[in-house]
Amino acid sequence: MATIKVNLSINSSDVLPFVVAIDESKEISTASDANANSSSAGKLTVSTTALTINTEIDGGIDNRALVYIKNTGAIATGAVAADPNIIVDDETVPIMEIAPGEFCFLPYNGGANSSLTVETASGTGYCEYLIIELT
Amino acid sequence: MSKGNNTLKCTVSFSSADLLPANLNMSKTMTLTVPGTVAGNEAQIQNFTAPQAAAGSGIMIPPNTVANDHAGRVFYFVQNTGTTYNLLIRVVSEHSGATPDQMGDLAPGEFAIYNFDDGVMDSDGTRDHLRLEISCATGSQTTTATVFWWEMGA
Numbered sequence: 001m002a003t004i005k006v007n008l009s010i011n012s013s014d015v016l017p018f019v020v021a022i023d024e025s026k027e028i029s030t031a032s033d034a035n036a037n038s039s040s041a042g043k044l045t046v047s048t049t050a051l052t053i054n055t056e057i058d059g060g061i062d063n064r065a066l067v068y069i070k071n072t073g074a075i076a077t078g079a080v081a082a083d084p085n086i087i088v089d090d091e092t093v094p095i096m097e098i099a100p101g102e103f104c105f106l107p108y109n110g111g112a113n114s115s116l117t118v119e120t121a122s123g124t125g126y127c128e129y130l131i132i133e134l135t
Numbered sequence: 136m137s138k139g140n141n142t143l144k145c146t147v148s149f150s151s152a153d154l155l156p157a158n159l160n161m162s163k164t165m166t167l168t169v170p171g172t173v174a175g176n177e178a179q180i181q182n183f184t185a186p187q188a189a190a191g192s193g194i195m196i197p198p199n200t201v202a203n204d205h206a207g208r209v210f211y212f213v214q215n216t217g218t219t220y221n222l223l224i225r226v227v228s229e230h231s232g233a234t235p236d237q238m239g240d241l242a243p244g245e246f247a248i249y250n251f252d253d254g255v256m257d258s259d260g261t262r263d264h265l266r267l268e269i270s271c272a273t274g275s276q277t278t279t280a281t282v283f284w285w286e287m288g289a
Contacts, residue, residue, distance in 0.1 A: 002153040
C-alpha cells in the first residue's frame with residue numbers, strides 16, 4: 001500500500017464574474033492487492049496509431065486508477081505551428097483532446113473498459129503520463 | 136463583437152514517499168487562454184445533489200447555457216463534495232440516444248479535471264451535444280458535487 005497526496009488549484013480573475021481560487025488536496029491510498037500493482041510514469045511519442053499506456057505489468061489499467069496526462073508538444077509561436085493535440089481514448093472511444101501545454105487529471109474507472117490509449121489525428125505528438133492503480 | 140480573452144491558471148501536484156522506487160514530487164502548471172470567441176464565451180460553476188441513476192438518466196451538464204451551442208473543447212473540474220458515497224462520471228456527445236461512456240468515479244473529496252472534446256467524441260457527425268453526466272454510485276443514495284466548466288473553443 002502506498003499513499004499519494006494530490007493537490008489541484010485553479011485560479012482566474014476573469015473567467016467568472018468573481019475571482020476563482022480553488023485549492024483542493026486529497027490523500028489517496030492504493031489497495032494492498034494485485035489490482036494495485038502497477039504504477040508508472042513516462043514520456044511517449046504519439047502517432048495516429050493508438051498507443052495503450054501502462055501496459056508494462058498487467059496489460060491495462062485496473063479500475064480504479066489515478067491518471068495524469070500532459071501534452072508536452074510545442075505551442076505555436078509566430079509562424080511555427082503547434083504540435084498536434086493528443087486524443088485520449090477510453091479503450092476505443094475518443095473522449096478527450098489535450099492541446100500542447102495542457103494536462104488532464106482524473107480518477108479513471110471505465111467500468112467495462114480498463115485501458116486508455118493516446119493518439120493524434122495527424123502528425124507526431126508528445127506526452128507525459130503518470131498512472132497509479134488504486135484498486 | 137468578441138468579449139476578449141480570459142486567463143485561467145491550473146496547477147496539479149503529486150507527492151508520495153512510497154509509491155515508486157524514488158520519491159514522487161511533481162508539480163505541473165498550465166496557463167490557459169480562454170478564447171473570447173463564440174465557442175469560448177461561456178463558463179459556469181455549480182453545486183449539485185446527485186442521486187443514483189442509470190447511464191443516461193443522471194444529471195446532465197452541458198458546457199453551454201444555449202442548448203447544443205457548444206462546438207469544440209471544454210474543461211470540466213468536478214469534485215465529489217459528499218462524505219460517504221462515490222460520484223459516477225459519464226460523458227456523451229451524441230444526440231441520438233447513445234449511452235454515455237463511464238469515465239470514472241470520484242470518492243468523497245476526490246476531484247478531477249477533464250479536457251473533453253465533442254469533436255473527437257462524436258462518432259456520427261453530429262457534434263455540439265457534449266454532456267457531462269453525474270450520479271451517485273450507490274443505489275438509493277445521494278452525494279453532492281461541485282462542477283466548474285469553461286469553454287475553450289473549437
